[in-house]
Amino acid sequence: MTNVSDAVRQRYATSGILDRVIAFLLARGIDPERPSYQDFFPFDQLHGQGIEATREHLERAGIDSSMQVMDLGCGVGGCSRIIAATRGCRVTGVDLTPQYIEVARELTRRCGLADRIEFRQADALDLPFAEGTFDHVWCHNVTMNIQDKRKLVSEVARVLKRGGRFSCSEVGQGPGGALIFPLPWATDASTSFLVTPAMMRQELEQGGLRISEKIDLSEASIAFLREMRARAERGDRPLNAIHVIMGDDIGDRIRNFNRCAMEKRVVEHFILAEKP
Secondary structure (H helix, E strand, O other): OOHHHHHHHHHHOOOOHHHHHHHHHHHOOOOOOOOOHHHHHHHHOOOOOHHHHHHHHHHHHOOOOOOEEEEEOOOOOHHHHHHHHHHOOEEEEEEOOHHHHHHHHHHHHHOOOOOOEEEEEOOOOOOOOOOOOEEEEEEEOOHHHOOOHHHHHHHHHHHEEEEEEEEEEEEEEOOOOOOOOOEOOEOOHHHOOOOOHHHHHHHHHHOOOEEEEEEEOHHHHHHHHHHHHHHHHHOOOOOOOOHHHHOOOHHHHHHHHHHHHHOOOEEEEEEEEEOO
8 A cells, every 4th residue: 555545544544433423323313223324414425515416426327226336435335325225236335444444334234235235445546356347436526535547547447347337526626726725635735636627537538438428516516515604604504414424623624625616726527437
């Protein structure tokens, strides 16, 4: 494992996650031994717009029950559970952080989906799977921590079957200037590797994948941020509780991200690509 991988893993390796999850569920009146996967939505969707962004990604991805799907950078398994539960397919969740994998397995067991989802701790640049294993590789807000985009694409293409697809929703580098740290995915520039949407598309194409769809998500993201600000000003309960997973400093990181988004220092976009 590289020094960069170690630093990224340490960024997310917070302790006591399961205890915080149980406390959160109990505070909501939910039995932590018999939750539904939907009970986890406030904290297990580790990206902007939360569950709504996941549902939109799922609609665009075209996943069906016949597929073997990889959730690359699965975190605590939020997207993996939604994919398996709503599409009826088999899912393999992969993440660099051992603590996330442990929590993903436990939450998935508790909500009754363990028979459909396997979780593996692994590096996205060295995937422990044979060529042509998956029909679809899903990736949501993960590539910001991956420096070697060419190697990432090479590994994705290797494990995809012919005709398989890669769906990627990510934060990219915008035209508005330097990033303001800390951000949700990085404390400083040493573990943040944004590229422009055009650069990401080029890496995918040169890595042997064919782009079939690309969508700019930035305006929708900004509209969501404005809605969240309005909710806070009204005193409404936040829709998102990812501090349960990512720690109490996530509020400052999100505020910096919001400023970066508003000032177009970052952009958000979706790409769907296919292995010919």
